[in-house]
Amino acid sequence: MNSPTFLEGKHALVTGASSGLGWQFALTLARAGAKVTLAARSTDKLETLAKEIEGFDGRALPVRMDVTDVASIRSAVAAAETELGPVDILVNNSGISALSPSEAISEEDFDAVMDTNAKGAFFVAQAVGQSMIKHGHGGKIINIASVASNRVLKQNIAYCMSKAAVKHMTAALADEWGRYNINVNGINPGYIVTGINRDYWETDHGKKLISRLPRRRVGDPEVLDGALLLLAGPGSDFMTGSMIDVDDGLTAKGF
Template sequence: MRLEGKVAAVTGAGSGMGRAIALAFAREGAKVVVADLNPSAGQGVVDEIAAGGGEAIATETDVRKQADAQTMVDAAVERFGGLDILVNNAGVGKIIPFLETTNEDWDFMFDVNCKGLLWCSQAAARQMIAQGRGGKIINLASQAGRRGEALVLAYCASKACVISMTQSIALALAPHKINVNGIAPGIVDTPFWVEVDKQFANLLGMEVGEPKRTFSASIPLGRIEQPEDVTGAAIFLASSDSDYMTQQTINVDGGNWPG
């Protein structure tokens, strides 16, 4: 087990990739704080972890609130004695064309995807620095952060921001032996893409389900990504195997984006 004795907090862990990462970390021996805006979804994942013989607690966490980020870290310390790993996974997206993007759209995506990442990383880093035994921070970026899209301006910009923040936080925390890296998934079959599919279908005059089918058809590895496809990279970045790696964002997207 590669994460034996470690304590991890995963934001947005009630669904999709956050859930898959929380379950995978628990299987690798980590104790997990399942932090989500939706407490019943979080508790469901805690129950799944317990059913598999692991240990986890749920916190009702809105990453946009600094106090909630601190409460998540405090819960890890109170229940499990510290914090070694943070996964900034909570994220939201909306498909909205450039000329129609509103102040609310921009704030919706940047508040969760970027500001939330900042508050959670600060709270976790302060705890990791005080512990003096290093740590790991893993940020969920996206292929959307690698390039622009006419219909996806704000989400693409927010995920480019995640890649940039990963670099800055990595440099700030390198003296403390805290590694900060990212994962950039492609088109992942989660509840997130159910909504994205509907929004693309509406804008492109397609049937619901058609955008997901069409966009997935060109993935070089020949199938849509599943939440479990990112867990190998997440375990690697959370484990000592990645101790000499920081500032990097790894594409885990079936070869969809080359850079």
């Protein structure tokens, strides 16, 4: 069983940490003893999160990172490692969606989703992977995909495509980087309540969707803590290229 601070001394970098799942991931890793770099495009909310982590004697570093800008990614990783040392754990979490019928989605929206969720995720993994290879100590890369990597979410074509790419990227990087003792795994969350979508679940459309889910409920971000800590810690040392579904049975549900 893991001790409460079993990640003591580890440096974790969390992208998309200014809200939602990223915020929760950062808190969870910090409570487990990790030093945490908080990365997002805007650092205002990151400062608030850093103060919350410091409130329980954790250590957190806010850094600006735009995952659609490779130079920004490299600069942020370099700044994080200058301050907190080499990254041991990456939570590759940044993501957006653009709801639209496939026949109507714009090139601008399609590119924004793919650039953030697929291209951005890869170049963050590349920057951290390069550092892990250079330092020779291995590490853990945790890619946050989605139930959409396994099944279709209606009128969300770019998001589905991007998350399928993240799933396949996880397997490809695991295959290539295993020789460097880098474990590359991922999590497929189901429907999770966040600040962005909280109001939606109270609408008629949201309630109708919940009624079609296997257990007629959506999850809070904390439901992902178990999978996150498994993949961040020594319990996953013999795991790489794996995707863990944390979706309350949605993938198992018949179409």
